[in-house]
Amino acid sequence: MKVSIDKEKCSMCATCVAICPEVFELKDDGSIDVKDEYKGVDVPTELEAKVQEAASSCPSTAIVVEA
DSSP states (O other), rough: OOOEOOOOTOOOHHHHHHHTTTTEEEEESSOOEEEEGGGSSOOOGGGGHHHHHHHOOOOOEEEEOOO
16 A cells, blocks of 8 residues: 655644654654655555554545555
């Protein structure tokens, strides 16, 4: 699965960072993003459940998960 963040929807609440800091990060400018090593590539299988939980918990539905 691949994951990205819709920057226009993101409310920068950092819920995803709290749930899955392995994949999501809080940038110096306060924005949230997918860590560089996971941009455009499949997330490791062992992190898929945490990514799904982060997506489900995102109040602004900004996390995009692609199969």
